[in-house]
Amino acid sequence: MQFVRYTTGETPAWGVLDDNRIHALDARPNGAPLLAEIGDEAVRSAIQRDVENGVLPTNDRSSVSLLAPVPSPGKIICAGLNYHDHAEEQNEEPPEKPMLFTKSPSAVANPGDAVIHPEDISQVDYEVELAAVVGRTGSNISKENAEDYVAGYTVLNDVSARDAQFDDGQFFRGKSYDTFAPMGPTLVAGDGFNANSVNVELRVNGKVKQASNTDEFIFDIGDLISYISGFTTLCPGDVISTGTPGGVGIFRDPPELLEPGDNVEAEIEGIGVLKNNVVAE
Ligand code: MG
Secondary structure, three states: OEEEEEEOOOOOEEEEEEOOEEEEOOOOOOOHHHHHHHOOHHHHHHHHHHHHHOOOOEEEHHHOEEEOOOOOOOOEEEEEOOEHHHHHHOOOOOOOOOEEEEEOHHHEEOOOOEEEEOOOOOOEEOOEEEEEEEOOOEOOOOOOOHHHHEEEEEEEEOOEEHHHHHHHOOOHHHHHOOOOEEEEEEEEOOOOOOOOOOEEEEEEOOEEEEEEEHHHEOOOHHHHHHHHHOOOOEOOOOEEEOOOOOOOHHHOOOOOOEOOOOEEEEEEOOOEEEEEEEEEO
16 A cells, blocks of 8 residues: 655645545544554555545545655664675675664655755765665564564665765765655555565666666665664664665766756655656755
């Protein structure tokens, strides 16, 4: 099921996207409690029945603006070097344990929002990623139980200022400029979505730059959640971004980085296309 956070110009709301109609979940609690609910199979079944029976108020998809599923995550934890093909393009050996870094929660941008190209940065890059949104609090989660803690999955473009990332010796500034974490357009939950086997693609101005499948993961969703929750408590609304496949701009020969005016489309099978334009600061 594709859940969406959206606005008609008033207060943000949650709904279910079905055939270009959005079925409003106004009667359910908003925010973190909803994330816990949609991670629950029984609740999803009840919502599915309401959608099928047409008992919820609806809006046309075209009459609303979709929003990032989580406007201000408690934390955004990202895996680096987590696709075999991305490690190969950098001539890096696959890491023995997940390589993690964080992005500022203030970097979140909505589908359709501008990605601001900072004036002081010359190397702005794209990275399409599958992101898991946490639905329940947990620590020391086993790999087997990991998916019970996921509310759903979305697309995150891990926009990166490469000059800052490489100059600083660590990633925080380069990954955290405002608008460098567009997320959406939907949050997919439930059976029928296999997070460890979906196609992932990114296009710039219509040209394919990254095309892979999450079956290239070095550490899958269960590995990441188990590893991360072993040292920090995961909370509803936290975002775990699973790394990007090969084809990023900086490792192309010659490099192909983002410039103001570029149109970026990050797509994951079953979730949809996350579109953002790059705009000069
Ligand atoms: Mg990344």
